Amino acid sequence: MSMPSVSAPPSSSMTDPSVADLLAARPHLRMHALEGLMLEQVPLAAIADALGTPVWVTGAGTLRSRYRRLEAALAEPSLGASIHYAVKANDHLAILRILSIEGAGADVVSGGEMRRAIEAGIPPARIVFSGVGKSDDELGLALSLSISQINVESREELERLSGLASACGRTARIVLRVNPDIDAGTHAKITTGLADNKFGVAYDEAADLYALAARLPGIEPIGFAVHIGSQINDPAPFRAAYARIADLVRRVREAGQAVSLVDCGGGLGISYRDEIEGSPRALAHAIRVTLGDLGLKLVVEPGRWLVAPAGVLLSRVLLVKQSAGRAPFVVLDAAMNDLLRPSLYEAWHGVVPLSARDAVQPAGPAHLVGPVCETGDTFALDRPLPHLAAGARVAILDTGAYGAVMSSTYNSRPLAAQALVDGSRWTTIRPRQPVEQLWAGELVPDWIAAGETGAGRAAE
Structure with missing residues (x-):
């Protein structure tokens, strides 16, 4: 039985980007x-064909290219900022290893992510530990590894x-995370720099807390x-937030x-729909x-910008449910x-058929949904899509970040397979999870398995 949905992806219109528009903006x-x-x-x-659907696919060459663009923008002598990849965006070991080879460090938010980064070859000296609620065990691990820095978020x-x-x-070695009370103009669920958010130390309290840190044993601010x-x-x-931090540093x-x-x-x-993608050069400026x-030594912690465009989720049409006078x-x-973002954030993702023939079919409004028993299991409403019949396959675009990493087995649906493309070759990097x-x-418990009920009495 369906449960009520608190939100749904926004309705689209015929002004949405066409298949040709989506591809023109994505040279990979x-x-x-x-x-x-x-x-x-x-x-x-x-x-x-080989792995079935749904299946996640990531382009290693695309990821490298984006990392190098960002690195070049930050590499000017007056800047020289180091890059610490935000592991939460996509924590697969293959992704981490690619970025480690490129020279990236890691921004982690749990002990598990810390261990993943180490396993992928990122040295402790290039690991930053962020997060508003770190356990004693996690902090102990960070201390034992002597990581680069711990970003402290409260007194x-x-x-x-x-x-x-x-x-x-x-x-x-601690860095005090400051909440600058700056509105980033993004979705309410992914803003972190407002005074009402749970993250960081209030700006007006930061100088005093930094002075306290300098006096505490075992702490080097x-x-x-x-x-x-x-x-x-x-x-x-970004400029507004960094200007406030610059004033704090001087004070x-x-x-x-x-x-x-x-x-x-x-x-x-990034550009999911028709936004102007964030510019590494503008960030560097x-x-x-x-x-x-x-x-100062400067650090950045990119995640989505690096890996989101490098990934797609492949899926197959199970059926097309027609309804008189309504979009199918x-x-x-x-x-x-599999992909939670549309349900969680009302996120928009482009959809492109895998078949060239399907891609040129006339477009009409359709509701793109999944089979999970929730009304919120919706990828798009009234999206102008080429005609798709049962068996047609599509790629849901820009899912390399906050895609596979947020997957669950809700409705007892096994985790999808993952593949990595690198130029002209590809391989499986995670097999489809067996249902068992x-x-x-x-x-x-034994007594449940034996069919007992109540206080140890056998069922009659």
Whole structure:
């Protein structure tokens, strides 16, 4: 039985980008007349044939290219910011290894992500630990590894970390995360820099807390961090936030405290629909004009911008449910348990058929939905799509970030397979989860298995 939905993806109109528009904005994708939709040099239909659907596909060459664009923008002598990839965007070991080879560090938000980064070859000296609620075990792991920095988000966390570090005879290099109360103009669920958000230390309290950190045993304060949200395409909020941090650095230095680093966070956005993609050069300029003359080591923490465009989710049409006078429901074999963003954030993702023939069919409004027993299992409403029949296959675009990493097994649906494309070759990087694994770790007490009821009495 369906449960009520609190939100649904926004309705589209015929002004949405066409298939041709979507492909023109994504040079890593192209439509081959015979092979159909290609990611880099691999026909996506070949992957769907081999692995079935739904299946996640990521382009390694695309990821490298985007990393190098960002690196080049940040590499000017007056800036030289280091890049720490936000692991939460996509934590697959293959993705982390590609970025590690490129020279990226990691921004992690849990002990599990920390261990993943280490497993992928990212050294502790290039790991930043963020997050508003770190456990003692996680902080202990960070101390034992002597990671680059711990981004502290409250007085309570600072004092607890001091006790832990002192107890084990270590010194924690900390960066104080500051909430600058800047509106990033993004979705309410992914903004993090407003006073009402749970993240960071209030701006007006930051200088005093930094001075306290310098007095606490086991703590070495080295700077400040700021992160105002995600999917930000306008550089103005970045400039405003960084200007506030620059003022804070000057004030703290005037009070006699040393500040050697500012962590500028992440949040650079992409173009899902028809937005102007966030510019690495504009981000670099915002950093340079606000922080560039302070003699600081600078850090950025990109996630979505790097990896989202590199990934697609392939799916197959199970059926088309017609309704007189209404847009049809195109039911896919992918669902909200695979790609949660449309249900969670009302997110818009482009959809392109894998077949060149399907791609040129006349477009008409359709509701694109999944098979999960929730009204919220909806990818698009009234989306102008080429005619799709049962069995047709599509690629849901820009799913490399917050896609597979947010998947669940809701409705006892196994996790989808994952594949990696690299130029003209591809391989499986995670097989489809066998259905038996869904209950492999579950235990049924002996008395339940024996059919007993009540206080140990056998069922009659």
